[in-house]
């Protein structure tokens with residue numbers, strides 16, 4: 386597999402590959418990611434390391450050389466996009482978290498109402514769907530029963546269903562109106578990692594595509610986000626090279642009973658994902674809150690030494706939210722908690738309040754989850770190892786939950 390930094394292959398209108406800044410992955414290379422550990426101790430570690438390439442593979446062929454997006458493969462669902470009045474995202478587990486992040490992006494870029502719901506609840510609710518509703522079903526395996534049943538329920542009510550999936554030909558894409566594959570390659574570790582990052586990438590592509598098609602936001606702004614998304618595999622690589630502090634901090638917390646995660650805006654679903662990873666892998670009690678809700682109850686949980694992981698919004702992109710989160714960190718620390726802070730590099734305002742500071746590269750604020758999730762994956766991996774758990778096959782879990 387060839388992965389060269391600083392260039393990305395996109396296709397022109399005639400389907401010819403063109404290199405631009407970002408990453409280069411040859412189309413043929415998509416297939417050769419094999420299901421062996423390739424020298425890594427665990428599949429999960431390998432799959433975390435594969436994320437720059439996995440994300441590049443999701444982008445491949447979909448970002449054209451002129452900056453326009455090509456999602457024609459998803460037809461016929463996307464053909465009717467101009468008639469879409471509402472988006473409903475359905476998914477389970479980690480895929481649901483990708484949907485929660487997508488909502489912020491879709492509503493902001495496209496000015497379309499977007500609901501996100503766990504698939505198992507969605508189909509037992511009298512949700513209001515019609516031909517102008519686009520349902521996006523996100524499923525790595527393409528076979529989670531709750532999501533599949535929700536797809537059937539949505540189609541029975543006349544909604545169009547677009548699947549985001551990693552397994553070609555699996556039941557959910559087969560039963561949907563259209564599908565966009567993530568091309569992350571096989572994921573063996575039970576806890577989702579690279580499939581999550583590629584689902585996010587696919588959601589961003591759909592949001593930006595809708596924005597280009599419907600043109601509610603300034604075209605310049607959308608073009609600039611597309612350019613940043615095209616170059617994001619390089620940022621993912623950067624994060625992978627800077628994970629030592631998070632690994633060290635995780636090892637020191639093997640005896641902690643509880644870990645809390647706080648975030649705001651897109652950082653909130655990232656916090657949910659961090660807590661889920663920790664439950665799945667380290668079998669620890671982990672809970673995530675929107676930082677704004679913390680004072681409305683959960684703050685009573687704070688005690689000396691309690692680890693609290695905080696996702697800090699970009700100081701430039703979201704200055705108001707950023708400052709609020711910094712105040713929360715101060716408040717949490719004043720009550721003796723141990724703060725593990727994930728913040729944009731160069732954000733000096735958090736340093737004095739951080740017991741551990743993990744820096745991530747600056748990216749467009751809505752894209753931040755692509756880089757900010759990685760330290761949380763590694764945090765859970767390292768804690769699971771420290772506890773002697775089987776990281777690739779955590780107890781009681783299966784890769785996909787079929788049956789109710």
Ligand code: G6P
Nearest residue numbers: 477478479480524525526529577
């Ligand atoms: C299981 C897995 C999770 C996954 C969820 C949804 O619970 O353990 O890692 O996020 O199913 O799976 P899907 O294949 O539909 O994305």
